[in-house]
Amino acid sequence: MDAFARCAAAADAATRDADCAFWREHRSARSAEALAESLELELQHLQARAFELGLSVEELLELEDAGSCG
Numbered sequence: 001m002d003a004f005a006r007c008a009a010a011a012d013a014a015t016r017d018a019d020c021a022f023w024r025e026h027r028s029a030r031s032a033e034a035l036a037e038s039l040e041l042e043l044q045h046l047q048a049r050a051f052e053l054g055l056s057v058e059e060l061l062e063l064e065d066a067g068s069c070g
Contacts, residue, residue, distance in 0.1 A: 043057075
């Protein structure tokens with residue numbers, strides 16, 4: 001393999017590595033966004049439930065941890 005072919009092969013490999021890294025980061029970012037959305041929905045649910053019971057979210061969580069709230 002001549003120098004040009006080696007250089008082209010190295011550039012192709014570097015491009016593939018960069019593409020893989022980009023898509024890994026992209027998937028990680030999408031996963032983080034989905035987790036944040038899920039946590040936000042859970043918080044909204046807890047806030048609504050706590051409001052219905054006349055409690056703070058912290059009080060509701062303490063009751064749930066103690067098994068006093070179904």
